[in-house]
Amino acid sequence: MTTPTGVAERLASLVGALRAHGVRIGTGETVDAARAVEALGLADRELLREGLAATLLHGTAQRPVFDPVFDLYFPRGVGGPDTASADRDDLRERLAAALAANDRASLGRLAAEAVDGFGGYGASSASDGWSSHQTLDRLRPQTLLARVRDDVRARDGGSGFTDRLLEDEIRRRIEAFRRMVAAEARRRVAERRGRDEIARRAVAPTADRVDFLFAGKDRLAELRRTVQPLARTLATRLAARRRRASRGTIDLRRTLRGSLSTGGVPMRPVLRRRRPARPELVLLCDVSGSVSGFSDFTMLLVQALHDQFSKVRVFAFVNRVDEVTGLLEHGAADPEGLGARIRAQATLTGWHGSSDYGVALGEFAERYGDAVGPRTTVFVLGDARTNQSDPNLAAVRQIAERARRVYWLNPEADTQWGTGDSAAPAYAELVEMHECRTARQLGALVGRLLPI
Template sequence: MTAVADRITGLVGALRAHGVRIGTGETVDAARAVAALGLADRELLREGLAATLLHGPGQRALFDSVFDLYFPRGVGGPRSASGDRDDLRDRLAGALAADDRALLARLAAEAVDGLGGYGSSPGSDGWSAYQTLDRLRPQTLLARVRADIRGQGGNGTGGNGTGGADFADRLLDDEIRRRIEEFRRMVGAEARRRVAERRGRDEIARRGVRPTADRVDFLYAGRDQLAELRRTVQPLARKLATRLAARRRRAARGTIDLRRTLRSSLSTGGVPMRPVLRRRRPVRPELVLLCDVSGSVSGFSDFTMLLVQALHEEFTKVRVFAFVNRLDEVTGLLDHGRADPDGLGARIRAEATLTGWHGSSDYGMALGEFAERYGGAVGPRTTVFVLGDARTNMSDPNLPAVRDIARRARRVHWLNPEPRDRWGTGDSAAPAYAGLVEMHECRTARQLGALIARLLPV
């Protein structure tokens, strides 16, 4: 049983390294769950450990990857490995058409074994999911699988017998795409498992596994990761709203009101027995957002815009401006953005005037235009957030404009998605701006959530 206990503590350690908070009590519960369930059925074990160790649905994808490493389906390569690419593709097409999960998993193992190996000397060799998929090209099987299924006159899973006339058959392409995506995921998991056997499980579990969406660096997040992030906007906004409400409650009673304290002290002969506290007037603040939406940081600004939009109930007024080198107001576009968050970035770039003579970002020009055209949007109750990496492509950073905005606003915060040690390198004007307004490093959704909870005025 000690071997199993080691596995469980190893699994818990890897999850903790990815920021999942697990206490000793939960680890003990996990071990009791394993004792109750036995080791015979791997899927039951997976669910049992997930139930005892996890606290939220966002951690599940991470858990599954780590679980695959610590409780692998098998050891070593498949027995009947054939390196023949065409044969593999044939069998893969069949498995996709039949939607046979077990067979797909077996084929993923064979594919990694046959096509994914690289290097020959010990220490530099390994298995690559990227190389496997690049050689196998499962996405090109779509047309063939569709023809197979149509040919059978059913959809493989149950057979509906009505031929191609049924309405639901329009969905076939999407369904096949989802199956192929699932196969790609299997190949990734299998390659990680094989590498882990070679290099040590703990190291791969800490380095090779994709972190939870809120810890992905905005600047390096892929398209699907950004889509996943967008789905976390609503829950994150709810969480932040709860936190803001708590801060507001705490802040409802403020400093001592000297005049009223002295007035009430008259009844006790001028001795201030009971201090009177000043009540804060519940004023909801105004918010202005200036977002750089040029290619390099667009993922970051899109996400932040959606988050602020989701929080709009917390403010009297939210105005959002987007810029590349010209600046335009996009508050209206953002209202529609809730129905279709994925298309938001594209719509902003299509419908707003953001570029002038050239297509690269120019902070000096855009900030100057803001101070000039929309100066009235900033008042003593306004908090301004500037989102961007402050890379001005060597043009004038226009510091007077920033100074002007900072003078008029209640607070100005600059959120920079670049790591702090890269500020000021190359064409970054970050240090110059940071001298005028508060600049914060904001690389992941987790950091953004913490910053917003701390910086937003209540």
């Protein structure tokens, strides 16, 4: 290997950081990456970035993790910018010009200057850290919108059809600048605190590994966008399982027809296809505030899979239970508003607003008992936190006796089960309970548990 010394170590620790984020990279790929470095040279950083991405990554979803990690291990430079930190008005002036011209190179330089000038906190000379939040708070790039828009209009004449797109375009440029500032701040912090630590802590994980219960609003929105692709892969996996499961008797007509090419000797027997029995699915979701991100996501996923099943019925509860199948069909167009619509239009709460598993499950067994039959698979989604009330195990037992299978997906870590007011262990004795904290776990579970 003729890669310069130091690069090999750098590469190995980059791979280590990516592995810590769940990207599976083997030694073979690392060697390929080193060969790529050798072929491309170190002169052009963007080529190097693409080369390493091509050799190390295996999917599109890994790219958002790769880019910030790459920026840390192969940084654009060391230390602050050469120019002395300018004052705020001057910087905003130049930022406005760069935004108007959409000049990405100078936006990058301005981000470096901004973090250097306004991002440092702690003791002034050798500050303890760099904050992108503080930088953006002082610089307020979003307030430049009107000014940049007027500048561009004055320059280009400001008439014509595309003029109406201008504001959104500038907004996107400002958003890009904010990301640059965040990356720059991360780089500066990494210089101070050690690259490996920052690469593990300050780089957000891929969307499918985010914990449902701790995901922020924008991460949940990002997660919802993964519903369609996930549903598609699950649908093909189910179809493949069904195909494999259909081992039937010999189809004589098709076997004879096929034997014509071998001179009438039936060399390949053709098996009769079994007609797929389309199973029924019932979803019982806790939609109280604490677990709503999880149940929203799961409901959308199951809805997206609906043509795989003859009947899907979805029920939501907090302390009363109500059917929401109809609401969900319209939900596909507007996933963000789904949770709010369910809470507004369905009767989910009685005298108080906190979840009560015992009452809700009892009501379900009583009012919607006929939804569950011998062909039905029931999924219960919730954290099994009963707010100290009676868990009503009899109702669960009744549902479990009627249904073909009952599974309980719990968004809490299994170490938390049974702590505080959680009735998880009691329920887990009656029905199969699985930990389901991330979209990745959910995908694996659904692929395995869904009836074929």
